[in-house]
Amino acid sequence: MEMNFNAPQRQSAVGIVVMFFDTLRQYIKAFFPLLIIWIVNFNKVNKWYLILGALAVVLVVALIAFLKYKNFTFYIDDENEEFIINEGVFNKTITTIQLDKIQQVNINQSLLQRIIGVYELEVDTAGGSNKEGKIKAVSHPLALSLKSRLLENEKKTKTVIASEASQETEQIITDKPFISIGFLTLLKVGITSNYVKSFSLLLIFFFTASDYINKITGHDVLNDGDFDNYVTKGAVLSTLLLFVLFLFGVVLVINLFRIVVRYFDYKITKQKGSLLLSFGLINTKSTILKPEKVQITTVSRNYFQKKMNILEMKIKQATSGEKTKHNAAIDIPGCNTLEKDEILKLLFQQVPQKGYMMKPNFRKLVFSIFLTIVLPLLGFFIVANNVDELNEFAYITPYYVVFVGLILYFGYRNYRLFISDDFIIKQSGAWDISDEIIRKEKIQAITTSQLFWHKGADIGYLTLHTAGGNIGFQLGNYTKIKQYVNLWLYEIETSDSNWM
Amino acid sequence: MPFWKKENPILGRINGCLRLVISVQLLVFSLHQTQKINMENFTNETIDTTNLPKYEEVAFTSLHPNYKKVVLLNVSVFSVIAIIGFSALVFFNKGEFTQTNILTLGSALLVVIALVFFFSLLSFRKKGFAFRNHDVLYRSGIIATSTMVIPYNRIQHVALHEGLVSRYFGLAKIEIFTAGGHSSDIEIPGIAKAQAEDIKQLLMGKIQKQL
Numbered sequence A: 001m002e003m004n005f006n007a008p009q010r011q012s013a014v015g016i017v018v019m020f021f022d023t024l025r026q027y028i029k030a031f032f033p034l035l036i037i038w039i040v041n042f043n044k045v046n047k048w049y050l051i052l053g054a055l056a057v058v059l060v061v062a063l064i065a066f067l068k069y070k071n072f073t074f075y076i077d078d079e080n081e082e083f084i085i086n087e088g089v090f091n092k093t094i095t096t097i098q099l100d101k102i103q104q105v106n107i108n109q110s111l112l113q114r115i116i117g118v119y120e121l122e123v124d125t126a127g128g129s130n131k132e133g134k135i136k137a138v139s140h141p142l143a144l145s146l147k148s149r150l151l152e153n154e155k156k157t158k159t160v161i162a163s164e165a166s167q168e169t170e171q172i173i174t175d176k177p178f179i180s181i182g183f184l185t186l187l188k189v190g191i192t193s194n195y196v197k198s199f200s201l202l203l204i205f206f207f208t209a210s211d212y213i214n215k216i217t218g219h220d221v222l223n224d225g226d227f228d229n230y231v232t233k234g235a236v237l238s239t240l241l242l243f244v245l246f247l248f249g250v251v252l253v254i255n256l257f258r259i260v261v262r263y264f265d266y267k268i269t270k271q272k273g274s275l276l277l278s279f280g281l282i283n284t285k286s287t288i289l290k291p292e293k294v295q296i297t298t299v300s301r302n303y304f305q306k307k308m309n310i311l312e313m314k315i316k317q318a319t320s321g322e323k324t325k326h327n328a329a330i331d332i333p334g335c336n337t338l339e340k341d342e343i344l345k346l347l348f349q350q351v352p353q354k355g356y357m358m359k360p361n362f363r364k365l366v367f368s369i370f371l372t373i374v375l376p377l378l379g380f381f382i383v384a385n386n387v388d389e390l391n392e393f394a395y396i397t398p399y400y401v402v403f404v405g406l407i408l409y410f411g412y413r414n415y416r417l418f419i420s421d422d423f424i425i426k427q428s429g430a431w432d433i434s435d436e437i438i439r440k441e442k443i444q445a446i447t448t449s450q451l452f453w454h455k456g457a458d459i460g461y462l463t464l465h466t467a468g469g470n471i472g473f474q475l476g477n478y479t480k481i482k483q484y485v486n487l488w489l490y491e492i493e494t495s496d497s498n499w500m
Numbered sequence B: 001m002p003f004w005k006k007e008n009p010i011l012g013r014i015n016g017c018l019r020l021v022i023s024v025q026l027l028v029f030s031l032h033q034t035q036k037i038n039m040e041n042f043t044n045e046t047i048d049t050t051n052l053p054k055y056e057e058v059a060f061t062s063l064h065p066n067y068k069k070v071v072l073l074n075v076s077v078f079s080v081i082a083i084i085g086f087s088a089l090v091f092f093n094k095g096e097f098t099q100t101n102i103l104t105l106g107s108a109l110l111v112v113i114a115l116v117f118f119f120s121l122l123s124f125r126k127k128g129f130a131f132r133n134h135d136v137l138y139r140s141g142i143i144a145t146s147t148m149v150i151p152y153n154r155i156q157h158v159a160l161h162e163g164l165v166s167r168y169f170g171l172a173k174i175e176i177f178t179a180g181g182h183s184s185d186i187e188i189p190g191i192a193k194a195q196a197e198d199i200k201q202l203l204m205g206k207i208q209k210q211l
Helices: A013-030 A032-040 A046-071 A111-116 A140-156 A161-171 A183-192 A197-218 A227-230 A235-262 A303-308 A335-348 A362-384 A388-414 A478-495 B010-022 B022-029 B066-093 B099-126 B163-167 B194-208
Strands: A073-077 A083-087 A093-100 A102-109 A119-123 A131-138 A179-181 A265-271 A274-279 A284-289 A294-301 A311-317 A331-335 A357-358 A416-419 A423-428 A433-439 A445-452 A459-468 A469-477 B126-129 B136-138 B142-150 B155-161 B171-179 B186-192
Touching: A013 A046, A013 A131, A032 A197, A046 A083, A083 A131, A083 A357, A102 A111, A102 A140, A111 A131, A111 A423, A119 A140, A131 A140, A140 A235, A179 A331, A179 A335, A183 A235, A183 A303, A197 A235, A197 A459, A265 A331, A294 A469, A303 A423, A331 A335, A335 A433, A357 A469, A362 A388, A362 A469, A388 A423, A423 A469, A445 A478, A459 A478, A469 A478, A478 B136, A478 B142, B066 B099, B066 B163, B066 B171, B066 B186, B099 B126, B099 B136, B136 B186, B171 B194, B186 B194
Parallel strands: none
Antiparallel strands: A073 A083, A083 A093, A102 A119, A102 A284, A119 A131, A179 A265, A265 A274, A274 A284, A294 A311, A294 A433, A311 A331, A357 A416, A416 A423, A423 A433, A445 A459, A445 B142, A459 A469, B126 B136, B136 B142, B155 B171, B171 B186
16 A cells, blocks of 8 residues: 655554553653652542542543644655654754665554554664654555555665565565464473573562562561471471472463463564564564565573473574663574574575584683682582571582582583584583574674683683674683684685675 | 665765875774775685684773772772771761770771772773774773674664863773664773774774665
C-alpha cells in the first residue's frame, strides 16, 4: 500500500488514549510519594476534595494528552531525505532523522495499544541514542507503509554497491515464516535456561520484599530471634536443602512464565535478504535483522539443551550509543541445529567453520582457582578463627570447593578460540557453553597485552573490538596470537570490506 | 547523505593546506597510501603468513619530553592535595592521634606518593605510538604492556584535545575513534601541537580516501 508521507500528519485519533495513559503514568510516577500520603490519610481528608482533585487531575492529563496528540506530527522531507517528527506541548522538539542513517524500524505493540488497535513505530539510528524517533499510535497499514518507506530509501542508496545486487534478486517477499518456535520448544527453553538470571532476579525480589516487610512491621524477617528456636541446629542443613530446592522450583516456574510471555509465537520471516522477527504474548515486538549489520552472533546451549536438541542464539548488531548496547541484542530463544545452520547461512552465507584451535595456558585454571577458591577460603578461615559462630559452617567448605572446582575446570576446558579463514569463534562457559562468532572484517581494533612475568611463558591476552562489543581471549600462545593479529591486520587493511 | 560525505568547509580547507603543512616524515606516509586493487593486474597469490609485516617489531615513538613535566605536575598537585588533606585531618583531630600514629601514617603517605611518582614516570616511558602505512599503534602499560592497533579504514573520526597544563607546554592529545565504542578508542597524549595537527590531517586524509 502506497501512502503519501510528504505532508505533516498526526497519529491515529485513538492515540489520544495512549497519550492519556502515558501521561497519567508519568504523573503518578512523579507524584508517587504524595499519593501514598493521600491514601494513608484517606479517612482524614474530606472525600469531596479528594474526588474533585482526582477529577481535576484527570481533566488536566486529558487536556495535555490532547495537546500532545495535536502537536505531534511527522513527515518525510523528500528533498533533504529526512524524516521529521514535531512534538511537545510547552517545549517543542523537532527530531530530524536522515533517512540513510536509519538502522532499524521496529513495530511494537503494548497491551494497551493492542486493546485500542494501534501500533508503535520506533526508528533506530546509527548516531547516538538520543536521536531516536518514536511514534506512539498509528494504524497497522500506516505503520507498515511508513516502515517500508523509511527503509526503502536505504535500499536505494545501497543498490549502488555491487555486493547488494545479489539481494535484489531475492526480493520476493516470503510471508510464510521459515522458522517458528512452538510452545513446546519454549517450554523446553524455559526449564533449561537462564537459571542464574532468574535466580538473581528472585534474590533481588526476596531481599527487597524482606526489606519492605522490615520497614512496615519493624520485624527483621531474616534475623528474627525466633528463627533459632524452632529450627534445631541439626536440621539447618536439611532446611537449607529444602529451601534451595524450593527456590529452584520457583526459579523454574518463573523462568517458564517469563520465556513464554516474552517469546510467545516467535516467528522468523525472510524479507528482502534480511530477517523479520516477531514475538511476544502481551507486548508484541517485531524487529528487522540485517545480515550486514550483525557484529557478534552467540550460539549457546547447555547439557540438557543438547539432549533436547535446542539452542539459543543472540545476535548483536552495530550500535553507537553506550546506553542502547544491551538492547541491541536480539534473542532467538530456541531452535534446533538445522534451523541454527539455516540462520547462520542467512547471516554469513555459510556455516562458520572452526579451524585452528587455540587453548589457554594452564595458568588460567590455576589463577582462577586461586582467586575463587584459595583466597575466599583463606579469608573465611582467618575470620572463623576469631569468630567462633562461623566455625559451624566449616562443613560447607568441601561442597564449595567441589562445586566451584567443577565449574572452573569445565570453564577452563571449554575455553577455546577457533580461528578459520573467515571467522573467529570464541567458545566459553562451564554449564552454558556459548560460541561467540564474528567475521574477521567486523574487527574495528585489536589489542594485545602481556603481563611482564608472562614473557617467559610466551602467553598473553587478545581483545578484538567490534561495533557490537569485544571478544577477549586470555592466556593464549602469544607468538600465535601475534601471528594472527598480523594476518588479520593485513586482511582488513587490504580489503574494502563493509563492516556495517 | 551521510555526514562525512557532506561538504565541510573546514575539512576542505584542512585538506587544502595538508600538503603545505605536512612534515617530511609524514609526507612519506601519505605517499604510501592504500593502492586500490586494479582489476587488470589482479593477482591472487597465497599469502606468506610468516613474511607479513610484524606489528610487534614496529619502532615506537615515545611521547614528547615535555609531557613528562605535565605528568609530574599533575602528580605533584595530587600529592600536595593529599598532604594538605592529611595535615588538616591531623590538625583538627589532635586528640585522636598519638605521636607514633602520625609518624607511621605520614610515612605511609610519603611512600604512596613516592610510588605514584615512580609509576607515573615508568608509565610515561612505556607509552609510545607509531603510524604505519595502514594503521596506528599505541602501546602503554607498566605491569601489562598492551598494544592497540586501529586500521585507518576503521577510523570514524579524529579529535584534538588540549588540556590546560598541556597547552602551557605546547602539547596536545590526539583522540582516534572507531565504531567499537569507548574501549576501542586510542588517546595519544603528549604530542607537540604542530605535530598533532599534522597527524590529525594525515588521518583525516586517510579517512577521506577510504570513502
